[in-house]
Amino acid sequence: MIDSEPTSTEYERAIEIADGIYWIGFNDPQSGLHCNPYLVIDNDEAVVIDGGSRPDFATVMMKILQTGIAPHQIQALIYQHYDPDLCGSIPNFEDIIRRKDLQILSDSENLMFIRHYSVSSGLVPLSKLKFQYEFSSGRRLQFIKTPYSHSAGSFVTFDAKTNVLFTSDLFGSYGVDWELYLHLAPECMECKNLSQCDRKLPDCPVDGILHFHRKIMTSTKALRYALEQMAKIPFEIIAPQHGSIIKDAATIRYVFEFLSSLKGVGIDEIIEADYEFDYGNFKKRPGTQ
Ligand SMILES: [Fe+2]
Ligand SMILES: [Fe+2]
Numbered sequence: 001m002i003d004s005e006p007t008s009t010e011y012e013r014a015i016e017i018a019d020g021i022y023w024i025g026f027n028d029p030q031s032g033l034h035c036n037p038y039l040v041i042d043n044d045e046a047v048v049i050d051g052g053s054r055p056d057f058a059t060v061m062m063k064i065l066q067t068g069i070a071p072h073q074i075q076a077l078i079y080q081h082y083d084p085d086l087c088g089s090i091p092n093f094e095d096i097i098r099r100k101d102l103q104i105l106s107d108s109e110n111l112m113f114i115r116h117y118s119v120s121s122g123l124v125p126l127s128k129l130k131f132q133y134e135f136s137s138g139r140r141l142q143f144i145k146t147p148y149s150h151s152a153g154s155f156v157t158f159d160a161k162t163n164v165l166f167t168s169d170l171f172g173s174y175g176v177d178w179e180l181y182l183h184l185a186p187e188c189m190e191c192k193n194l195s196q197c198d199r200k201l202p203d204c205p206v207d208g209i210l211h212f213h214r215k216i217m218t219s220t221k222a223l224r225y226a227l228e229q230m231a232k233i234p235f236e237i238i239a240p241q242h243g244s245i246i247k248d249a250a251t252i253r254y255v256f257e258f259l260s261s262l263k264g265v266g267i268d269e270i271i272e273a274d275y276e277f278d279y280g281n282f283k284k285r286p287g288t289q
Contacts, residue, residue, distance in 0.1 A: 006180055014039070014063040015180065017245060018162035018237060024048075024063035026056070027178060034178050035085050036241050038166060039064055040159065042135040047076045047105075049157060049166050050241045053088035060089065061096060071096045076103040076133065077121070078141070080168035081151040082113040086241065090117040105133060107145065109153025126155065144233060146170060146226035148218045150266075154226075158233050165235035169216050170226055171255065173208040173243030182244035184251050194258075209243065209255060210262055218266040220273075227260050 006015050011027040017038075025036040037052040037060050046069045052060045064071070074097050079086050094102065101122070106114055108125040115123055126143045133141045142158045150169055157166040182205060187198060194207040217223045238246040246252050 011180065014066045016067075017180075017239065017247075018159075018164045021159065021162055021164055021239075022063070022067050023180060023239075023245070024060050024067075025052070026059045026063070029176055029178070031176075033085065033174060034242055036239065036243075036245075037086075038239060039067060039069065040141065041067060041069055042137055042139045044073055045135050046074045047078055047133065047141070048074060048093070049078045050080055050086040050168060051077055051089050051093055053085045054092065055088075057089035057092040061092075072099055074102070075099070076105050076124075078133070078157060079104065079106045079110060079114055080157060080166065080241070081154045082106070082110040083151075083169075086168070087114055087117045090114070090121075091119050094118065094120050105129065105143075107143075107153030107155055110151065111153075144229050146229055148222035149226035150217050150222070156226075156230065156233075158235060163234060163236035164239050165230065165233055165237065166239045166241075167230070168241045169212075170230070171209065171238050171240040171243070171246065171259075172216070173205065173212045173240075175203055175205065175208040175243065177203050177205075179244055182246045182248075182251060182255075184248075184254065189250060189254055205244070206255060206258060210258055212242065213259060213262060214265050214269060216266075220263060220265040220268045223262065223265050224260060227256065231256075 014022045014024050016022050020041045022039040023036060024039050028034050035052050035056060038049040040047050040049065077090065077093055103124045104114060104118055104121045105124050105126065108127065111123045111125055131143045139161050142160065143155045144158065145155045147154060154168065156168065156170065185199065194204050197204055213223060238252060246255065
């Protein structure tokens, strides 16, 4: 049954966030970088999205078993970029799934790094799949590129059956005060100045999202391009790899608006957009004539 509002004790089990889509992460109060792997089940087939780090593997695998899926039913592992918090457990998955035809799906820009984790799986670039993965039933996962948000090969994954969009680091957040679903109070939705909280909250969840994007994304331009790609997709639920799932349309619009006008993202916080390197000065250095 799909959980609308799980309590914190229910985070001990896999939680179905949409038809056949399970959150298989765990509540990690020690870490500000909370990870959310997901399992998509279609009849007797399954795929894992952004499976998680090596130390998290035992917990993630236990959650998969709780759904009734056996390891050999996992046909593919999808990695939306190549960071260790997604990919670290690839050898563990390969060991337990033990399928010769297990596929690792990612953009070719990511696969050249992912191959350093993988021992035995077939590495399949998204271009070879025409940017979609199809289950035997015909259910499709579509892959949409979001380059440099934050890796060259970053992409998001859309399940048209449930309108869930898996966004990896996009819409992620830092923060130890974590809930599976993002809830904003009505007065929060009116807030225009996140640095002055009328409710005196110790941590503003929206500010946590903005801070994460300033630090993790490469540039304002890359983030805006990614948001533009997302805006074309008819999603209803955002399922990020960090932070909380957002399923309320007004909250999605509210966060989207803040992100689309966010400044000082990545390198743009350090240098101006029209910055030019003064090669003349470099030429004058001793030893460079
Ligand atoms: Fe990342
Ligand atoms: Fe991440």
